[in-house]
Amino acid sequence: MRYLLSILVLMCCTITVAAQDLLVEAESFDNPGGWVVDPQFVEQMGSPYLMAHGIGKKVKNASTEVTFEKGGQYHIWVRTMNWAPGEWDAPGRFNLKVGDLAFDKTLGLRSGWGWEYVGKTKIGKKESVALELIDLTGFNGRCDAIYFSTSQKEPPSSPKKLAEWRKTITAEPNAPKEENTYDLVVVGGGLAGCAAAIAGAEQGLKVALIHDRPLLGGNASSEIRVHTLGIYGHFERILKKIDTEHYPNGSAEAELDQVKRDNNVKSYDNIDLFLNWRAYDAKAEDNTIKYVDARQTATGERKRFTAPYFVDSTGDGWIGYWTGAEFSYGRESVDTYGEAWEEHGELWSPKEADNAVMGSSVLWGSKKTETPQQFPKVPWAKPVAKEHEAINGEWYWEFTRNDLNQIDDAEEIRDHMLRAIFGSFSNAKQNPENDNVALEWVSYLVGKRESRRLVGDHIFTFNDAKEGTRFPDAVVIETREVDVHYQTVLTDEKNPDFISKALFYKTPEYYIPYRSLYSKNINNLFMAGRNFSCSHAGLGGPRVMRTTGQMGAAVGFAAALCKKYDVNPRDIYKGYLDEYLDLIEEQKYPKIPESKQ
Amino acid sequence: MRIGLVGIVFFMLAVCRAQIGSSIHTLYENNENGVLKHPPEFYLLEWEKDGKLQEKETPLSIVVDSMGRQEVRMLVNEASNPVLYTSNIETPVCADGECRLMHIRLYWTLLGEYAGFDRFPGLPLTKHDHDEFLQADYLKLHHLLSDKLSILERRSIDELVEKPKQPEVEGADALSGATIKEVKESVVGGALYSCYVAWHLVHGAIKEDIKEHTMSLINDAMVREMLNSNSVDYQMFALNQLEMEKYAEQVDRISEIFESSIPMVRTFIIKNLPDVFWSTEKLQRPFWNNFAKVDINSRSLLLDHLQYASKDTLEDLSSELSVMTKNQLRAYLQHLEEHKMTSKSLRKNLEAFSKNDSEKYAYLVAQYLEE
Numbered sequence: 001m002r003y004l005l006s007i008l009v010l011m012c013c014t015i016t017v018a019a020q021d022l023l024v025e026a027e028s029f030d031n032p033g034g035w036v037v038d039p040q041f042v043e044q045m046g047s048p049y050l051m052a053h054g055i056g057k058k059v060k061n062a063s064t065e066v067t068f069e070k071g072g073q074y075h076i077w078v079r080t081m082n083w084a085p086g087e088w089d090a091p092g093r094f095n096l097k098v099g100d101l102a103f104d105k106t107l108g109l110r111s112g113w114g115w116e117y118v119g120k121t122k123i124g125k126k127e128s129v130a131l132e133l134i135d136l137t138g139f140n141g142r143c144d145a146i147y148f149s150t151s152q153k154e155p156p157s158s159p160k161k162l163a164e165w166r167k168t169i170t171a172e173p174n175a176p177k178e179e180n181t182y183d184l185v186v187v188g189g190g191l192a193g194c195a196a197a198i199a200g201a202e203q204g205l206k207v208a209l210i211h212d213r214p215l216l217g218g219n220a221s222s223e224i225r226v227h228t229l230g231i232y233g234h235f236e237r238i239l240k241k242i243d244t245e246h247y248p249n250g251s252a253e254a255e256l257d258q259v260k261r262d263n264n265v266k267s268y269d270n271i272d273l274f275l276n277w278r279a280y281d282a283k284a285e286d287n288t289i290k291y292v293d294a295r296q297t298a299t300g301e302r303k304r305f306t307a308p309y310f311v312d313s314t315g316d317g318w319i320g321y322w323t324g325a326e327f328s329y330g331r332e333s334v335d336t337y338g339e340a341w342e343e344h345g346e347l348w349s350p351k352e353a354d355n356a357v358m359g360s361s362v363l364w365g366s367k368k369t370e371t372p373q374q375f376p377k378v379p380w381a382k383p384v385a386k387e388h389e390a391i392n393g394e395w396y397w398e399f400t401r402n403d404l405n406q407i408d409d410a411e412e413i414r415d416h417m418l419r420a421i422f423g424s425f426s427n428a429k430q431n432p433e434n435d436n437v438a439l440e441w442v443s444y445l446v447g448k449r450e451s452r453r454l455v456g457d458h459i460f461t462f463n464d465a466k467e468g469t470r471f472p473d474a475v476v477i478e479t480r481e482v483d484v485h486y487q488t489v490l491t492d493e494k495n496p497d498f499i500s501k502a503l504f505y506k507t508p509e510y511y512i513p514y515r516s517l518y519s520k521n522i523n524n525l526f527m528a529g530r531n532f533s534c535s536h537a538g539l540g541g542p543r544v545m546r547t548t549g550q551m552g553a554a555v556g557f558a559a560a561l562c563k564k565y566d567v568n569p570r571d572i573y574k575g576y577l578d579e580y581l582d583l584i585e586e587q588k589y590p591k592i593p594e595s596k597q
Numbered sequence: 598m599r600i601g602l603v604g605i606v607f608f609m610l611a612v613c614r615a616q617i618g619s620s621i622h623t624l625y626e627n628n629e630n631g632v633l634k635h636p637p638e639f640y641l642l643e644w645e646k647d648g649k650l651q652e653k654e655t656p657l658s659i660v661v662d663s664m665g666r667q668e669v670r671m672l673v674n675e676a677s678n679p680v681l682y683t684s685n686i687e688t689p690v691c692a693d694g695e696c697r698l699m700h701i702r703l704y705w706t707l708l709g710e711y712a713g714f715d716r717f718p719g720l721p722l723t724k725h726d727h728d729e730f731l732q733a734d735y736l737k738l739h740h741l742l743s744d745k746l747s748i749l750e751r752r753s754i755d756e757l758v759e760k761p762k763q764p765e766v767e768g769a770d771a772l773s774g775a776t777i778k779e780v781k782e783s784v785v786g787g788a789l790y791s792c793y794v795a796w797h798l799v800h801g802a803i804k805e806d807i808k809e810h811t812m813s814l815i816n817d818a819m820v821r822e823m824l825n826s827n828s829v830d831y832q833m834f835a836l837n838q839l840e841m842e843k844y845a846e847q848v849d850r851i852s853e854i855f856e857s858s859i860p861m862v863r864t865f866i867i868k869n870l871p872d873v874f875w876s877t878e879k880l881q882r883p884f885w886n887n888f889a890k891v892d893i894n895s896r897s898l899l900l901d902h903l904q905y906a907s908k909d910t911l912e913d914l915s916s917e918l919s920v921m922t923k924n925q926l927r928a929y930l931q932h933l934e935e936h937k938m939t940s941k942s943l944r945k946n947l948e949a950f951s952k953n954d955s956e957k958y959a960y961l962v963a964q965y966l967e968e
Contacts, residue, residue: 085957086955086957087955110960111957111958111959111960112958112960112961158964343745345833346833346861346864346865347861350865350868351837351865351868351869352868352869354864354868354898356894401893401894401897401922402864402893402894402897402898403893403894403896403897403922403924403925404922404924409924412923481751489860489892490859490860490861490864490894491829491859491860491861492859493859493860493892501746503746504750504751506751
């Protein structure tokens with residue numbers, strides 16, 4: 001249990017006013033009940049939060065206990081947001097109970113993240129008080145924090161002022177106290193990050209793998225459930241430890257592969273796995289990363305990770321972004337790299353560059369039951385779903401729009417998809433043939449396809465795939481078609497705005513060079529996963545997860561050689577390429593067990 | 598029984614005639630001496646009233662399995678400008694070792710895209726079980742042929758008839774059980790092979806050949822004609838072909854397209870308008886006037902040009918805050934702040950919006966007014 005107490009003493013001439021404050025972070029509740037910790041949008045709204053993701057059924061109360069140092073009359077606020085405001089009851093309503101006092105005030109009503117006043121209550125000195133969050137809807141009510149103060153002054157809501165205020169109220173020092181040193185720090189435990197950690201560890205590196213979820217796999221995890229596609233290239237042995245079967249996207253079969261993946265990664269003694277730790281800062285000096293700071297998503301505990309080499313497999317390129325690595329976002333103009341595909345013109349590559357990118361998916365599914373199943377009315381979903389009917393999602397449930405950034409506006413994108421899902425399901429439920437159908441599972445994690453792309457010594461383009469360019473430093477091999485998605489609403493306004501279509505280009509076997517897997521300007525930064533060095537159209541093929549896994553394995557092996565010779569990633573290309581390619585080639589063949597040598 | 602079926606077919610024809618809204622003519626009646634007097638029975642483009650198209654030879658042809666070369670002809674209007682391409686196709690359709698001939702007259706646009714088809718009297722399309730196509734089946738075929746991104750493109754016929762045993766063969770994240778459903782929904786029931794053959798004839802190599810042929814004939818009049826068309830392909834082609842210096846003289850038509858076309862065309866227009874539009878109030882005004890009517894992406898692209906907007910435009914936008922997304926509203930308010938824009942009516946609109954409880958982003962405007 002983490003709660004923060006501070007005494008703010010306000011001196012005003014000769015009058016002294018002492019205000020007593022207590023900030024309780026919701027994600028730190030002892031017992032979250034049916035609420036889930038959502039750490040996806042920390043960089044935008046300031047903190048992980050608790051969310052009542054009940055897919056239409058009220059979730060169990062979240063509860064915790066806090067002790068107040070000083071007694072007094074406390075004013076209470078919660079930090080929350082109405083995620084679908086409009087002329088209907090807010091979808092995510094909830095109540096707060098403090099001790100025996102259940103406040104009537106309905107919470108979750110305000111537009112945009114900020115504080116809602118709950119009421120006031122008297123609390124005794126050293127009194128231990130139980131707090132409970134009571135979900136009223138089952139539709140994603142959210143609570144970031146609960147603030148108690150003997151002063152009536154509402155805390156600030158604007159993101160910048162709030163961050164300052166949080167620092168003051170928690171009296172948090174700038175740097176984490178604990179520092180851990182590794183040979184390689186991998187941030188992001190998707191397929192690329194897992195493969196990088198395994199490859200590095202197998203070569204004897206001491207590896208930290210930092211991941212902000214309880215489960216490994218990113219988009220392939222049982223929390224998002226996208227199956228892995230692409231080929232194994234040189235790394236079949238490693239990738240088979242972490243990939244998935246080809247079940248339909250959204251299938252619960254993902255849970256079996258989840259167990260396999262988690263067990264396999266945990267089996268490496270020299271991988272220190274930091275699950276539920278989210279990196280929040282990184283610093284470079286002289287273009288060399290010194291450390292990455294991460295925070296436990298529930299307790300708020302912090303650690304600093306230092307290492308000679310880092311892998312950015314965050315998907316969003318956060319480590320590169322924080323340390324000043326060059327990156328790109330959006331679509332290049334057709335002439336930038338000559339990536340035209342005339343047949344699809346603007347949908348493939350635009351005459352003028354823009355900020356359009358492929359969208360994010362939120363997968364979901366339903367099941368047939370023996371008895372009729374009710375589903376609540378969802379008027380707040382209607383403006384998004386309109387008349388669309390569905391009882392299952394698929395990859396083409398995807399959302400992007402040019403006023404939305406896949407990183408900065410990810411929460412709005414996720415929420416738009418939730419409205420699309422609940423609204424389309426509600427529409428389908430009007431059909432008597434779906435009487436017995438019930439929602440089974442809806443992800444609350446945004447499955448992103450494209451965000452920041454860090455720039456390396458080589459930018460992989462559509463032409464590299466189309467022509468099968470044989471790079472001297474080819475480390476990833478792929479045969480999968482290149483496919484770039486567009487929103488179908490762009491060609492017909494009658495279509496829902498959350499459905500995409502794929503444009504497929506059949507390529508020969510193609511290769512990704514090692515030079516696309518380390519930063520151009522940050523000396524000790526590797527990247528693997530969708531944030532590798534590529535153009536928008538270049539990402540169309542290798543964004544699938546066996547391919548990104550290959551990238552991860554490739555950088556894990558490169559990191560081992562970097563350590564061996566005490567050099568930077570670029571030096572491997574310049575001076576040790578043969579040894580590196582030999583090391584990768586060896587991965588194709590199973591090693592002879594020591595007992596048989 | 599037979600009479601009953603014929604009756605149903607006639608009834609369907611009558612219904613479809615009403616639905617299509619155009620009169621149906623048999624191909625032979627419509628096509629005397631190579632002159633097309635009426636639009637094809639299934640047709641996507643506009644047809645000029647009382648227009649007649651004359652067939653003209655081209656060097657183009659389609660090679661059909663075991664039937665050899667089949668000519669592709671151009672159809673020109675009375676001013677001798679090309680309007681369509683067409684070919685009378687006779688092709689075998691084979692399934693399970695049994696083959697029969699399919700007769701169909703196909704039409705392409707000047708850019709090689711599908712434009713429509715006619716059936717030959719007495720030679721109806723048939724299904725696998727030899728049943729003739731019903732009118733609804735022809736319409737479904739028309740719809741399928743109109744979809745150049747059809748699932749049929751990427752699949753061999755074998756993959757369409759049963760679920761692939763190794764779904765990762767094509768390695769697309771677009772592959773799953775849903776695709777089989779998509780196939781069923783898009784093809785005529787019992788006529789998968791005919792649909793497959795027709796789709797690949799329409800969207801095969803001939804597309805590029807036709808486009809190339811048109812490009813060898815292209816002139817200003819044809820580009821203007823396309824600009825004035827309702828066809829999105831023609832609009833895009835014309836906008837790309839039109840020289841930048843001629844954009845200004847076409848401002849009326851371009852702004853009309855901006856208002857009425859699909860989002861993809863609108864965004865192309867806004868992104869590619871020459872600088873003179875942004876430095877000339879009367880040229881840019883028609884686009885701002887459509888701000889509330891167009892899609893969100895187009896609105897965002899318009900707002901990227903706020904720095905060129907006149908004071909009047911900025912004021913007008915203050916009464917369109919309801920249609921703006923959060924980020925659009927932020928961009929607009931930031932522009933007002935940076936340029937210290939203020940006026941009585943502007944402030945009045947902002948205040949009214951900030952106090953409107955049903956506006957979800959009222960708080961953003963309220964914050965702006967406070968600061």
